[in-house]
Amino acid sequence: MTFSSGDQAILHIDLDALVANWRRLGSMAPQAECAAVVKADGYGLGAAEVGAALQKAGCRRFFVAHSEEALALRRALTDVTIHILHGPTAGGEAELAAAKLTPVLSTPGQIAAWSALAKRLDRRLPAALHIDTGMNRLGLTDAEADAVAADPSRLDGIDLAFVMTHLACADEPDHPLNRSQADRFAAWRQRFANLKGSLANSAGIFLGADWHHDILRPGIALYGANPLDPAAGPRRAASRMAEVVHLQGKILQVRSVDRGMTVGYGAGYIVEKPTQIATVAVGYADGLSRALSGRGSAIIKGRQGHVRVPIAGRVSMDLITLDVSALAAEDCRPGTPVSLLGGGIDLDEQAALAGTIGYELLTQLGKRYRRIYKSAA
Numbered sequence: 001m002t003f004s005s006g007d008q009a010i011l012h013i014d015l016d017a018l019v020a021n022w023r024r025l026g027s028m029a030p031q032a033e034c035a036a037v038v039k040a041d042g043y044g045l046g047a048a049e050v051g052a053a054l055q056k057a058g059c060r061r062f063f064v065a066h067s068e069e070a071l072a073l074r075r076a077l078t079d080v081t082i083h084i085l086h087g088p089t090a091g092g093e094a095e096l097a098a099a100k101l102t103p104v105l106s107t108p109g110q111i112a113a114w115s116a117l118a119k120r121l122d123r124r125l126p127a128a129l130h131i132d133t134g135m136n137r138l139g140l141t142d143a144e145a146d147a148v149a150a151d152p153s154r155l156d157g158i159d160l161a162f163v164m165t166h167l168a169c170a171d172e173p174d175h176p177l178n179r180s181q182a183d184r185f186a187a188w189r190q191r192f193a194n195l196k197g198s199l200a201n202s203a204g205i206f207l208g209a210d211w212h213h214d215i216l217r218p219g220i221a222l223y224g225a226n227p228l229d230p231a232a233g234p235r236r237a238a239s240r241m242a243e244v245v246h247l248q249g250k251i252l253q254v255r256s257v258d259r260g261m262t263v264g265y266g267a268g269y270i271v272e273k274p275t276q277i278a279t280v281a282v283g284y285a286d287g288l289s290r291a292l293s294g295r296g297s298a299i300i301k302g303r304q305g306h307v308r309v310p311i312a313g314r315v316s317m318d319l320i321t322l323d324v325s326a327l328a329a330e331d332c333r334p335g336t337p338v339s340l341l342g343g344g345i346d347l348d349e350q351a352a353l354a355g356t357i358g359y360e361l362l363t364q365l366g367k368r369y370r371r372i373y374k375s376a377a
Helices: 015-027 039-043 047-057 067-076 093-100 106-121 142-150 176-191 233-238 347-353 358-363
Strands: 010-012 061-064 080-082 102-104 123-131 156-162 195-200 247-255 277-281 299-301 305-310 322-324 337-341 370-374
Touching: 010 015, 015 047, 015 370, 039 047, 039 067, 039 358, 047 067, 061 067, 067 080, 067 093, 067 322, 093 106, 102 106, 102 156, 106 123, 106 142, 106 156, 142 176, 277 337, 299 322, 305 322, 337 347, 347 358
Parallel strands: 010 370, 061 080, 080 102, 102 123, 123 156, 156 195
Antiparallel strands: 010 247, 247 277, 247 337, 277 322, 299 305, 299 337
């Protein structure tokens, strides 16, 4: 990719790869509907663009976190079902109903408010029901869910589409809580026998048929991250997804730094031999974690192939510095593209070096990049 004169960095987003990931996940449970989680602005990649590509591919059900996200997505996608995982905000129920949004109800108060609105509007309103099975975060408690099951009048005016829960440890396939949650959810589905069920997130899809149920809710795997923990061993190789994101910065300047000199803030990086240092226009304001200081790496395409080079010194707000001594001068001139995520730099590997997870790296991607969406459709 050639940078235009005004570009400091380019974020390539491969929508074809994203759609391929969605289709692959759906094929693992052909009896189920494969939805898509596009919260946090499509995990940092643009919910409208991601949603449009998936809708064109056949996805008809989307999940977001907040009401504001749902309202924004509705402006981009009209003929789809959009679920709000956090449920309706108090006082904002009417706006959601007017936009034909479908909240996930997690508390008795949300159920009562949604039912009351349905009565005022004199029409039935769609919703889903979230029952907690071990996450202890959102969802009805056992006692609250039991009260709803025992008294259907609490749901007057509400058309429940499905009952759901959320897995706490699906990225660790052998964790005992996975089976515990699957069994508890199966029991609750018997109490709500006429409803569909939704249990599996990205990692949950890889756990097998007992976790699939009727509606899959993949998120992170759509965007190219591996949903399984590295401790999953050989199974993790089987869950590797197609690469969706390729972040490229460009070299602004290259300088020779002599032995004993320092690079960057804090003078903590001391050069041990004559070194070529390239400065690249990406920093933590762009979502490249400061924790990658002295730990992360980049890839530059040279005449002899792709060369991995280390981050030298601290990641600052707008810049990083790389040790490009392994490259010929012709291969790292100002303007040369540098891959920081994708293009040979594995998202999960870079996240691990930063002491975090791919979710965080993706959702922190900044707004200063020129975004290029690739799609053959």
